[in-house]
Amino acid sequence: MPKAVLMLNLGTPATPTAKGLRDFYRHFFADPFVFDFNPLARWLLRNLIILPFRAPRVARNYADIWMKEGSPLKVYADRMQASVQAAFNASGEEVMVLNAMAYSEPFITQVMVELERRGIEEIVLLPMFPQYSTATTASVFDTVKKSVSKWKVAPRLIFVDDLFQEPAFIRAWSIRITRHLEGVEVDHVIFSYHGVPQKTIKRSDEAGVCTFGDCCNTITAENRYCYRAQCVATTESIIAALGWNEVSHSIAFQSRFGPLPWIQPYLDEHILELVGKGVKRLAVVTPSFVSDCLETIHEIGVEYQDQFKAAGGEKFLLLPNLNDDQAWFNSVFEISHKHLASQD
Numbered sequence: 001m002p003k004a005v006l007m008l009n010l011g012t013p014a015t016p017t018a019k020g021l022r023d024f025y026r027h028f029f030a031d032p033f034v035f036d037f038n039p040l041a042r043w044l045l046r047n048l049i050i051l052p053f054r055a056p057r058v059a060r061n062y063a064d065i066w067m068k069e070g071s072p073l074k075v076y077a078d079r080m081q082a083s084v085q086a087a088f089n090a091s092g093e094e095v096m097v098l099n100a101m102a103y104s105e106p107f108i109t110q111v112m113v114e115l116e117r118r119g120i121e122e123i124v125l126l127p128m129f130p131q132y133s134t135a136t137t138a139s140v141f142d143t144v145k146k147s148v149s150k151w152k153v154a155p156r157l158i159f160v161d162d163l164f165q166e167p168a169f170i171r172a173w174s175i176r177i178t179r180h181l182e183g184v185e186v187d188h189v190i191f192s193y194h195g196v197p198q199k200t201i202k203r204s205d206e207a208g209v210c211t212f213g214d215c216c217n218t219i220t221a222e223n224r225y226c227y228r229a230q231c232v233a234t235t236e237s238i239i240a241a242l243g244w245n246e247v248s249h250s251i252a253f254q255s256r257f258g259p260l261p262w263i264q265p266y267l268d269e270h271i272l273e274l275v276g277k278g279v280k281r282l283a284v285v286t287p288s289f290v291s292d293c294l295e296t297i298h299e300i301g302v303e304y305q306d307q308f309k310a311a312g313g314e315k316f317l318l319l320p321n322l323n324d325d326q327a328w329f330n331s332v333f334e335i336s337h338k339h340l341a342s343q344d
Helices: 018-028 039-065 072-091 108-117 134-148 167-181 198-203 227-242 267-276 294-310 326-341
Strands: 003-009 095-101 122-127 156-159 188-194 249-254 281-285 315-318
Touching: 003 072, 003 108, 003 134, 003 326, 018 039, 039 294, 072 095, 072 326, 095 108, 095 326, 108 134, 122 134, 122 326, 134 156, 134 198, 167 227, 167 281, 167 326, 188 227, 188 267, 198 227, 227 249, 249 267, 249 294, 267 294, 281 294, 294 315
Parallel strands: 003 095, 003 122, 122 156, 188 249, 188 281, 281 315
Antiparallel strands: none
16 A cells, blocks of 8 residues: 655745745645734735735845845755655665645645655655644644545545644653763753744634643643643753753743734743742753744744843753754654554
8 A cells, every 4th residue: 555654844935035924834834723803904914014024024034044045944844855756765664754734835735746646655744743733733634624525535534633732742852962961061941942823822722721831731532633731841842851850841832923912931931930039041842843943943042032131041052952962853753653553
């Protein structure tokens, strides 16, 4: 049976220019899974505010983080694809490994056409968003399912919607953190996750248990797809893997946008609170991402570091993301192989 592993991501601008950002934003700000409000209001936001004003400003920040080969997200995604494909080849298994993006090339819809052309009958869908959210995981899964509905013979789809609790994912992060914090003295470690609007959490709260508080401390059948609860669980799993019994740590959420309330605590406010409590040496880990991008390199590494030091902090350490760490590539192969094998 011809098989494939599809590593799904949102995408990235093709160039660090206003045009590159506008091309990307035309897709991103049109997604109703991300911007769940009146279509006319979404059109007005995209065309009257985002494209003319936000795109040129953000393009300058992208230019600062751009790698020689291109956008960090795409560079690391391509390296991962090559590594996982090589691992399958070495194992003797005929499995095609591809990247697919929601808002930039290679678009999910284009890749799905190629998979049908090649006669693929079984596909592991592996989102590069460790924690489930309707704005990310559900959105890319929906695009895949719509594409498959057009196939003459539908393939078997294997959805990986719980990357956050895959032992190999946790192991990769524990290796990464150990490597960069061993022998380094810090007062506190923040696990920073990309924020989402509160209404996004509510949308997946079919049991009506969400209070944005202690209900997130344990994953249950009722909050199984709660993004905030999965972030808490991710942190606790990494802490357990590291054996950190006495390391001071906390969780915060970054990258809020617009006037709606987002899940808390907000990273910028949390940093100031820590400085007020005497934290002078701070480390930040970002386990809602699998590769460095604008939100890690610039938002945290530049903006929040400046804020921390302006408030009286002394040492700020942003740990590199998983990026092209071989331990991470090995983990992706292990996870992919496991889910394919489970269907045999």
